Amino acid sequence: MLEVTGLRAWYGEAQALHGVDVRVAEGEVVTLVGRNGAGKTTLVRCLIGLHRQAGGTVSFLGRDVSRLPAHQRARAGMGWVQDDRGIYASLTVEENLLLPPKVSDRAWTLERIYEAFPVLAERRKASGSTLSGGEQQMLAIARALGTGARLLLMDEPSEGLAPVVVARIGAIIREIKATGVGVLLIEQNVKFAATVADRHYLLSQGRIVETLDNADLRRREGELL
Ligand code: ATP
Numbered sequence: 001m002l003e004v005t006g007l008r009a010w011y012g013e014a015q016a017l018h019g020v021d022v023r024v025a026e027g028e029v030v031t032l033v034g035r036n037g038a039g040k041t042t043l044v045r046c047l048i049g050l051h052r053q054a055g056g057t058v059s060f061l062g063r064d065v066s067r068l069p070a071h072q073r074a075r076a077g078m079g080w081v082q083d084d085r086g087i088y089a090s091l092t093v094e095e096n097l098l099l100p101p102k103v104s105d106r107a108w109t110l111e112r113i114y115e116a117f118p119v120l121a122e123r124r125k126a127s128g129s130t131l132s133g134g135e136q137q138m139l140a141i142a143r144a145l146g147t148g149a150r151l152l153l154m155d156e157p158s159e160g161l162a163p164v165v166v167a168r169i170g171a172i173i174r175e176i177k178a179t180g181v182g183v184l185l186i187e188q189n190v191k192f193a194a195t196v197a198d199r200h201y202l203l204s205q206g207r208i209v210e211t212l213d214n215a216d217l218r219r220r221e222g223e224l225l
Pocket residue numbers: 011014016034035036037038039040041042043
């Protein structure tokens with residue numbers, strides 16, 4: 001569903017991405033791994049339309065979205081689960097879920113969301129400001145599913161969360177995968193990455209230098225990250 005070829009990006013005079021190729025199929029979970037400064041965040045920001053790509057193409061569901069601004073990419077079905085989670089603190093959980101417009105007929109209903117995320121059902125009337133980190137992450141994922149996004153782009157969904165919450169997020173990602181939604185996530189937690197993803201792109205200095213399976217990633221963790 002996502003096909004990226006030759007993506008290039010710059011910050012001023014400095015080139016951050018040197019021709020990156022990425023593919024994500026329906027129902028596939030793929031991670032971007034690599035050391036700090038490798039270009040993971042820049043890549044995701046280019047894909048969602050928040051950083052200008054200087055070259056290459058981004059094709060999504062067979063359509064060239066390279067020149068579309070962020071809101072039109074979102075409308076095309078590319079859902080961004082933000083790293084600061086983008087929750088409206090003054091709104092309740094339910095209001096946060098109802099706010100974003102639907103972008104496809106695959107939008108999850110509130111009922112389905114509450115079934116998959118019982119914590120959100122319990123806290124539906126609580127204001128965004130009172131949520132824990134794990135609850136915020138679940139709300140951010142649920143909100144993207146509520147729009148009917150066909151692909152979720154995530155920036156370190158496990159970051160700063162307790163192991164039990166990380167395990168729950170992992171289970172949710174596997175459930176999402178089973179519905180045919182694609183997921184592309186930045187992930188530095190190798191254990192987590194290897195339990196949720198099908199494969200891993202290793203970035204180094206703005207290039208994809210290898211594609212790894214779970215066994216490779218586990219074995220080479222120390223050397224790679
Ligand atoms: P991290 O995990 O630290 O976020 P990353 O793999 O996501 O690392 P990027 O943040 O995409 O890497 O950075 C890629 C390159 O672009 C690095 O060399 C970085 O210094 C540079 N860079 C990132 N953001 C900016 C910016 N706002 N201005 C200038 N250079 C930047």
